[in-house]
Amino acid sequence: xxxxxxxxGSLLTVWVVLTVVFxxxxxxxxxxxxxxKALSPDIKAQLEHFYGLDKPITSQYxxxxxxxxxxxxxxxxxxxxxxxxxxIAQAFPVSLGLGGLALLIAAGAGIPxxxxxxxxxxxxxxxxxxxxxxxxxxxxxxxxxxxxxxxxLVLLCGGRAYxxxxxxxxxxxxxxxxxxxxxxxxxxxxxxxQEESRGLYLRVAQSKGLSRKRALWQHGAKxxxxxxLAYLGPTAAGLITGSFVVETVxxxxxxxxxxxxxxxxxxxxxLLGLVAxxxxxxxxxxxxxxxxxxxxxxxxxxxxx
Amino acid sequence: xESGIGKETEVKAAFISFLLLLLWVVIGxxxxxxxxxxxxxxxxxxxxxxxGCDALGRDMFLRIGSGLGLxxxxxxxxxxxxxxxGTIYGSLSALLGGRxxxxxxRGTEVLNALPLILFVVLVGLYMGRSLVALFVAxxxxxxxxxxRMVRARLLKVRSKDFILAARTFGASxxxxxxxxxxxxTLGVVITYALLNLPAILxxxxxxxxxxxxxxPPHASLGVLLQEGAAAMTVYPWLLLWPAAAFVWLxxxxxxxxxxxxxxxxxx
Numbered sequence: 001x002x003x004x005x006x007x008x009g010s011l012l013t014v015w016v017v018l019t020v021v022f023x024x025x026x027x028x029x030x031x032x033x034x035x036x037k038a039l040s041p042d043i044k045a046q047l048e049h050f051y052g053l054d055k056p057i058t059s060q061y062x063x064x065x066x067x068x069x070x071x072x073x074x075x076x077x078x079x080x081x082x083x084x085x086x087x088i089a090q091a092f093p094v095s096l097g098l099g100g101l102a103l104l105i106a107a108g109a110g111i112p113x114x115x116x117x118x119x120x121x122x123x124x125x126x127x128x129x130x131x132x133x134x135x136x137x138x139x140x141x142x143x144x145x146x147x148x149x150x151x152x153l154v155l156l157c158g159g160r161a162y163x164x165x166x167x168x169x170x171x172x173x174x175x176x177x178x179x180x181x182x183x184x185x186x187x188x189x190x191x192x193x194q195e196e197s198r199g200l201y202l203r204v205a206q207s208k209g210l211s212r213k214r215a216l217w218q219h220g221a222k223x224x225x226x227x228x229l230a231y232l233g234p235t236a237a238g239l240i241t242g243s244f245v246v247e248t249v250x251x252x253x254x255x256x257x258x259x260x261x262x263x264x265x266x267x268x269x270x271l272l273g274l275v276a277x278x279x280x281x282x283x284x285x286x287x288x289x290x291x292x293x294x295x296x297x298x299x300x301x302x303x304x305x
Numbered sequence: 306x307e308s309g310i311g312k313e314t315e316v317k318a319a320f321i322s323f324l325l326l327l328l329w330v331v332i333g334x335x336x337x338x339x340x341x342x343x344x345x346x347x348x349x350x351x352x353x354x355x356x357g358c359d360a361l362g363r364d365m366f367l368r369i370g371s372g373l374g375l376x377x378x379x380x381x382x383x384x385x386x387x388x389x390x391g392t393i394y395g396s397l398s399a400l401l402g403g404r405x406x407x408x409x410x411r412g413t414e415v416l417n418a419l420p421l422i423l424f425v426v427l428v429g430l431y432m433g434r435s436l437v438a439l440f441v442a443x444x445x446x447x448x449x450x451x452x453r454m455v456r457a458r459l460l461k462v463r464s465k466d467f468i469l470a471a472r473t474f475g476a477s478x479x480x481x482x483x484x485x486x487x488x489x490t491l492g493v494v495i496t497y498a499l500l501n502l503p504a505i506l507x508x509x510x511x512x513x514x515x516x517x518x519x520x521p522p523h524a525s526l527g528v529l530l531q532e533g534a535a536a537m538t539v540y541p542w543l544l545l546w547p548a549a550a551f552v553w554l555x556x557x558x559x560x561x562x563x564x565x566x567x568x569x570x571x572x
Contacts, residue, residue, distance in 0.1 A: 013411065017418045024423075028430045140503070140555045142510045142527070145548055148534050234417065244422075245514065260515065263426045271423070279418045286414075 003291055010287040017279040018068065018272075022061055025268050033077075051077060051269070064272065073273035078265045084273035087258055091242070092277075095254035097170045098177065098246070099239030105178025106185050107232060111225070113182070114189025118197065118224075119213060135186070138179040147176045147249040162251040173250040177243055181235060188231055192224035199223075222296045233289040237282035241274075319560040326373060326554060333370015356546045359532065365543070368524060369550050375525040376554070379440055379518075380505045384498045386444025391451025392494065396482065398452065399459035410456075413449040421446050421508070425517050434520055443508055447501065454497060458490045492569040499562035503555045510551070526551050 033044050048054045052063065067074060073084035113132060120131055128134075138146060154161045154172050163169065196202070197216055205215035216224075242256030255274065262270040356365035398409040425442040432438040462468065463486065471485050510527025512518035519525040524532075526547055533544030 009411070013414055013418065016411075016415050020415060021419065021423070024427055028427055137552065140507075140552045141548065142507050142514070142530060142551075144511065144514045145530055145534050145544065148537060152538065245511065259420070260422060263422055275420060275423065278420060282418050 002294065006287055006290050006294070010283045014279055014283050017283075018065070018276055019061075021275045021279075022064055022272060023057075025271060026057060026060065051075070068276055073276065074269040076262075076267055076270045078262075078267040078270070084270050087270065088255065088273065088277055091253060091255040091258055094164060094170070094252055095242040095247075095256065096240045097167055098174050098243070098252065098254060099236070099241070101170055101174035102177035102181065102239050103232070103236050105174060106181035106235075107228075109178075110182045110185030111189050111228070114186040114228075115193055115217070117186060117190040118193035119216070135179070136183045139181075139183040141180075143176060143180060143243070143245045144249065146180065147173070147246050150176050151249060164252050169250075170252070173246050173252060177239065177246055181239075184231070185228055188228040189225065192227050193220060196220035196224040226293055226296060229289055229293060233285040234282060237278065237285045241278045241281055315560070316564055319557055319564065322553070322557045323561065326557060329370045329550075330374035330377070331370075333367045333372070334374050336367050356542065359543060365546055369526070369529060369547055372524050372526040372529045372547070373550055373554060375519060375523060376506055376509060376527065379436065379443070379509050379525060380502050383440040383443035383447065383505050383509070384502060386440055387447040387451055387501075388494055388498055390444065391448035392455050392487070392490065394448065395452035395455030395490075396459060396487065399456040399463070400482070406456075410453070413452055416446075416449050422512075422515065422517070425512055429517065434517075436519065439509070439512070439518055443505055443512075446508075447505060450501075451494060451497060454493050455490045458493055459486055462486050462489045496562060496566045496569055499558065499565060502558045502562070506551075506555065506558075526554070 033039055033047055039047070045054070052060065055063075064074075071085070073088070076082045076084055076087065079087075113135075117131060117133075120127070141149075150172060151161045159172065160169060161172070193216060197220065199220065201219060202212075202215050205219050206212055210218070242254045242259055244256035244260045246252075247254040247256045258270065259274050259278075261267070262274060356369065358364055359368060394409065394413075398406045401409075421442075424446055425439070428438050428442040428445065432441065468481060468485055471481050476484070506526075509518055509525060510530055513525055513527035514531045519528055521528075529547040530544070530551060533540075533547050537544040
């Protein structure tokens with residue numbers, strides 16, 4: 001029942017997001033066919049008629065919702081004849097691979113690292129360096145600095161640093177992305193475990209003969225990892241739907257590029273399609289995570305929302 | 306635990322480092338050149354120009370100084386927008402309660418589901434590309450977390466005894482809110498704003514990279530970093546010094562935020 005309510009609320013959110021974006025984009029000043037080269041009014045009218053932009057905005061909105069419900073995202077206004085669905089179908093696997101790998105790096109290395117930081121007793125600069133706190137540096141470099149730097153490094157080592165040739169060309173770019181998120185993940189995990197380590201239940205578990213580390217991991221993990229899971233939801237959605245900077249620097253045909261270009265070109269259909277896709281994925285992740293969290297901690301759903 | 310002396314030196318170090326940054330900003334802003342000096346274009350660091358010069362012959366030391374100032378300025382005002390909007394929205398949500406509260410919180414979820422760049426471009430379309438548009442756009446994205454924090458804090462404070470006491474003494478609702486409840490959110494809000502400042506600075510830098518941020522002839526650190534990244538194989542110092550300044554700024558802000566967070570969480 002509660003799961004049903006969570007899913008229902010999410011569908012409602014998707015609808016509101018689509019509505020807000022639709023009106024924000026369509027009512028914004030300027031249009032897709034206003035460019036530096038002025039079109040003759042005749043041609044502009046024909047173009048707008050062809051793409052259905054001359055209809056009243058309410059019927060455009062209803063058309064838009066109807067098409068989306070049937071999974072049809074329309075045709076790009078700028079790239080002639082390309083359907084938005086096809087663009088996403090081609091670009092999404094690249095972004096999914098890139099973002100998925102980055103996520104694997106951030107979570108796969110960040111969670112053990114955070115666990116280690118939480119148990120670490122010694123302080124001081126030397127221990128900070130040995131324990132990998134210098135990784136924070138990666139969170140301080142904007143991706144448009146970190147990505148070209150790593151690219152130069154790969155070039156120096158004789159690797160391939162540009163273009164897309166299957167999955168293997170995603171490894172290096174995903175490292176730039178993953179290293180940016182890794183310190184955040186590790187930090188959240190560290191704080192989570194440090195808070196849990198004060199729990200009385202740990203003393204009970206230890207008095208029954210578990211080692212401290214084992215007790216913390218086996219009994220404290222669900223509570224300690226909850227915040228990081230909540231953080232990873234939106235992060236994952238952002239990662240797998242494309243990262244403009246990293247894709248541009250490494251020459252990957254992912255979704256980030258289309259997204260930024262569609263905003264600049266006023267390619268309204270493509271933009272709306274991409275936002276709809278992004279919102280769906282984001283809300284899907286948030287819903288799944290909310291379900292997991294409510295399973296891990298039944299009290300979490302009862303908090304005042 | 307750490308010794309008291311160690312902590313004090315850390316605080317002092319953060320403070321001194323912040324003063325040094327400010328000094329750099331002041332020098333950079335006073336002496337900044339708007340026009341270039343073409344014979345000096347792209348020279349490597351020399352005693353006269355310790356950080357080298359950019360493609361128009363402008364001294365990099367001064368340019369980084371004024372860029373630091375501009376970045377801080379944008380970050381500061383974006384934070385102010387986020388704090389003000391977040392506090393008002395969060396308090397309204399907490400006070401109205403019930404169905405409206407739930408609706409308002411759903412609203413923040415919707416906003417979070419919108420990609421940032423869309424916001425910036427749309428705000429730019431309505432307001433033109435100005436500094437004000439930039440920090441309104443950044444603030445418009447960042448306030449949702451603050452609204453949630455203020456709301457959660459107010460809900461916690463609301464049931465405390467001293468609120469009941471104030472009410473029995475006949476304090477008006479607005480007096481209770483402003484005098485007794487909102488001050489309790491101040492600590493969390495300021496700490497969050499400070500710890501979030503680096504994220505805003507990186508955001509500003511990324512937007513400048515996309516050409517949506519600070520417009521020439523002004524240059525924030527983000528713009529300098531982007532120019533440097535484009536030229537780094539040939540003129541590495543164009544990237545090195547802005548990057549160093551950026552990391553230094555972030556470290557200082559992080560350190561100050563962490564100290565504040567610890568101090569507040571101890572009380």
